[in-house]
Amino acid sequence: xxxxxxxxxxxxxxxxxxxxxxxxxxxxxxxxxxxxxxxxxxxxxxxxxxxxxxxxxxxxxxxxxxxxxxxxxxxxxxxxxxxxxxxxxxxxxxxxxxxxxxxxxxxxxxxxxxxxxxxxxxxxxxxxxxxxxxxxxxxxxxxxxxxxxxxxxxxxxxxxxxxxxxxxxxxxxxxxxxxxxxxxxxxxxxxxxxxxxxxxxxxxxxxxxxxxxxxxxxxxxxxxxxxxxxxxxxxxxxxxxxxxxxxxxxxxxxxxxxxxxxxxxxxxxxxxxxxxxxxxxxxxxxxxxxxxxxxxxxxxxxxxxxxxxxxxxxxxxxxxxxxxxxxxxxxxxxxxxxxxxxxxxxxxx
Numbered sequence: 001x002x003x004x005x006x007x008x009x010x011x012x013x014x015x016x017x018x019x020x021x022x023x024x025x026x027x028x029x030x031x032x033x034x035x036x037x038x039x040x041x042x043x044x045x046x047x048x049x050x051x052x053x054x055x056x057x058x059x060x061x062x063x064x065x066x067x068x069x070x071x072x073x074x075x076x077x078x079x080x081x082x083x084x085x086x087x088x089x090x091x092x093x094x095x096x097x098x099x100x101x102x103x104x105x106x107x108x109x110x111x112x113x114x115x116x117x118x119x120x121x122x123x124x125x126x127x128x129x130x131x132x133x134x135x136x137x138x139x140x141x142x143x144x145x146x147x148x149x150x151x152x153x154x155x156x157x158x159x160x161x162x163x164x165x166x167x168x169x170x171x172x173x174x175x176x177x178x179x180x181x182x183x184x185x186x187x188x189x190x191x192x193x194x195x196x197x198x199x200x201x202x203x204x205x206x207x208x209x210x211x212x213x214x215x216x217x218x219x220x221x222x223x224x225x226x227x228x229x230x231x232x233x234x235x236x237x238x239x240x241x242x243x244x245x246x247x248x249x250x251x252x253x254x255x256x257x258x259x260x261x262x263x264x265x266x267x268x269x270x271x272x273x274x275x276x277x278x279x280x281x282x283x284x285x286x287x288x289x290x291x292x293x294x295x296x297x298x299x300x301x302x303x304x305x306x307x308x309x310x311x312x313x314x315x316x317x318x319x320x321x322x323x324x325x326x327x328x329x330x331x332x333x334x335x336x337x338x339x340x341x342x343x344x345x346x347x348x349x
Contacts, residue, residue: 004096004104006043006052014094015106019045030111042111049109050093058101061173064166066158067248068103072096073158074247075105077219081141088134089244110230110243117226119324120336123266125275129282130240131229131262135221136286138244139255143218143291146254151211154252160222161252162207172203174319181325182337189334189341197344203315206349210312214254215301222251224258225265225320256305259283260313265320269342280306314343 004010006027008019019025023045030040030051040053055068075092078085090107097103117123123131144150154161179198182190190198211217221228221244232241251257263272263279284302288295317340324333 004054008045011043011045011048015048015050017045017048019048042109043106051090051107051109051111052104053107054104055102061166061170063101065170065248066101066166068095068097068101068105070158070160070250071247072103072105073156074219074250075107077156084137084141087241087243088137089247114230114232114241114243116245117229117231117266119226119265119320120332122268122336122339123226123229123262125267125271125279126234127229127231127240127242128262128267128275128279130231130242131224131244132259132279132283133286134242134244135224135255135258135262136283137290139218139220139258140287140290140292141219143216143255143287143293143295145296146214146217151214151217151253156252158250159219159252160249162211167249168204168207171207171315171319174322175201175203175315177322178318178325181322182341185325186333186337186341189337191341191345194341194344197348198318201315202349206311206315209349210257210309211253213308214256214305215297216255216295216305217253218255220251220253220255221247221258222249223316224262225316226262227320229262254305254309254312255287256302256309257312260306260309261316262313264310264313264343264347265317265340268339310347311349314347317343 006025008021008023008025011017011019011025026044028042028044030042040051043050043052072095075089075095078089079092082091090110093106093108095103095105117127142155152161152163160167175198179195183195187195223246224244228244228246230243230245232243234240259280263276267275280302281299284299288297321336321340324336
């Protein structure tokens with residue numbers, strides 16, 4: 001895909017927005033994707049603004065993962081349900097990608113009224129509740145009762161799934177880096193048993209076991225943690241609004257992988273133990289209420305699916321830790337590491 005130069009003429013042609021020909025858009029950095037996933041910029045004109053995500057250097061592994069294709073196709077799918085998803089996911093404005101992993105996505109600008117969560121300090125129960133409410137709405141759009149074959153047969157070829165070789169490979173690489181770092185820099189935060197479990201993990205089996213026995217299957221976010229949720233400052237204390245972003249890992253499978261990953265990675269252990277059942281009940285009721293079809297699904301089955309999904313949540317939590325171990329000062333990491341270090345013993349496999 002050829003490099004795209006965004007100017008007033010390009011904006012008029014591709015977004016059909018009225019922009020003066022003499023006006024030069026301003027470009028403001030918003031953030032950096034994980035590794036080489038892409039740069040994120042805010043493009044501002046006199047009357048409009050949007051957020052653009054563009055690929056940088058694409059490695060063969062990232063090309064195999066098809067991240068820009070998946071995110072673009074996910075937003076296009078969501079456009080069919082725009083009335084249900086307004087305020088839950090950003091509005092998709094335009095996207096383009098090629099077969100080797102390059103791409104660009106333009107989205108609604110939410111940077112002025114919303115802020116991303118802080119991975120170091122996690123979330124409070126009200127923020128998790130708001131996030132799970134919105135994920136339940138998204139899950140309900142395509143939810144089905146599972147069968148032995150359905151969980152491994154996504155309805156769209158671009159969806160991630162437990163057998164995806166690129167997913168297995170990128171998680172294995174990330175966890176190897178995490179293990180190397182925590183075994184040296186942060187060994188005191190992990191018990192000997194946790195380190196032993198990390199060394200013996202079978203990533204492929206863990207991913208499959210997280211989905212195989214689930215009672216429901218649907219389209220999941222697949223990477224739902226603090227950094228992928230935007231929060232609007234609540235007008236009423238404790239009543240948060242959450243917007244789910246970054247859909248590169250959209251996955252077909254057990255919807256509770258999103259619930260497990262968010263709760264394991266963002267709640268302090270003691271708070272999670274106190275709020276876990278309450279939050280699961282809230283998600284369960286929200287899912288049933290949002291579904292257009294009557295689901296034969298009990299709360300006990302929801303708990304079983306959550307327990308299976310905690311393997312996925314543990315793998316993803318520690319794989320994402322790899323990003324911060326490379327970039328952050330040790331002092332800023334300790335709270336996050338303490339939150340995640342107990343997970344291997346809690347959910348071994």
